[in-house]
Amino acid sequence: SQQGEEDPQALSIQEGENATMNCSxxxxxxxxxxxxxxxxxxxxxxxxxxSNEREKHSGRLRVTLxxxxxxSSLLITASRAADTASYFCATDPSGSARQLTFGxxxxxxxxx
Amino acid sequence: GAGVxxxxxxxxTEKGKDVELRCDPISGHTALYWYRQSLGQxxxxxxxxQGNSAPDKSGLPSDRFSAERTGGSVSTLTIQRTxxxxxxxxxxxxxxxxxxxxxxxxxxxxxxxx
Numbered sequence: 001s002q003q004g005e006e007d008p009q010a011l012s013i014q015e016g017e018n019a020t021m022n023c024s025x026x027x028x029x030x031x032x033x034x035x036x037x038x039x040x041x042x043x044x045x046x047x048x049x050x051s052n053e054r055e056k057h058s059g060r061l062r063v064t065l066x067x068x069x070x071x072s073s074l075l076i077t078a079s080r081a082a083d084t085a086s087y088f089c090a091t092d093p094s095g096s097a098r099q100l101t102f103g104x105x106x107x108x109x110x111x112x
Numbered sequence: 113g114a115g116v117x118x119x120x121x122x123x124x125t126e127k128g129k130d131v132e133l134r135c136d137p138i139s140g141h142t143a144l145y146w147y148r149q150s151l152g153q154x155x156x157x158x159x160x161x162q163g164n165s166a167p168d169k170s171g172l173p174s175d176r177f178s179a180e181r182t183g184g185s186v187s188t189l190t191i192q193r194t195x196x197x198x199x200x201x202x203x204x205x206x207x208x209x210x211x212x213x214x215x216x217x218x219x220x221x222x223x224x225x226x
Contacts, residue, residue, distance in 0.1 A: 033214060042116075042203065043155075045214040088154060099145060099171070100215060104154035 006089055006106040014111050019076040021106040023089030024069075030092045032065055032072050033100065037086045046074075046087075051094070079110045114138070116218035118204050124224045125194055133189040133221045137206030144187050145215060146179060147203045155203065161187060194225045 007022045023032070031050045035043040049056045049065045049072065056063045062075040076083055086107050090100040117136045125131050137144050146158040157171045161181040172178070176194075181187040191198055201222050205215035 035217075041201065042217040042219040043205075043215075045216065048214050090155075099157045099160050099168075101157065102147075102155040 006103045010107045012109040023072045118218035135204030141206035145205045
């Protein structure tokens with residue numbers, strides 16, 4: 001099964017509202033990353049949070065990480081129609097593994 | 113500077129033909145990754161390179177898939193005797209190093225096997 005699983009699978013909100021997406025994972029990690037994908041093509045890196053960090057901000061994005069619960073959340077504040085996209089969490093597992101493992105994503109729709 | 117580029121952007125091929133997909137990573141990035149994404153799905157890891165070597169090929173779905181990287185830069189993913197289930201978007205990414213660095217993705221190659 002996927003290392004990272006996003007929740008919910010789909011989210012629809014009005015412009016100006018906040019959007020929260022969650023990610024759960026199974027194994028210990030070096031870091032967790034969030035990516036955005038528009039129209040099924042290339043992904044754009046949003047933010048990376050290391051295993052020793054609990055919260056990180058970048059513009060309207062806020063990411064939290066709880067390693068005891070093996071979970072992370074991505075909050076987008078004051079959403080805009082342009083935020084409509086799929087959002088993926090990706091875990092960089094500790095140990096010998098060297099590749100990111102992506103979840104199946106949350107499809108966010110922001111209605112104008 | 114330039115981002116990750118991939119070619120072709122779209123490829124339609126007949127079942128049984130071989131295809132080659134190309135990835136040009138960001139200059140100076142030592143790590144390069146290939147993923148596959150089927151319609152509406154997450155990313156499936158295929159293979160990564162550190163320099164020219166690929167220590168782990170276990171993500172390749174079958175022996176029809178192979179990849180190489182030369183000169184620590186350009187990589188090609190080759191699919192032999194394509195099948196319809198190979199239809200997907202193939203994404204390439206590069207990063208400065210293997211661990212604790214974000215990956216920069218190319219726009220992908222949409223492969224359709226008819």
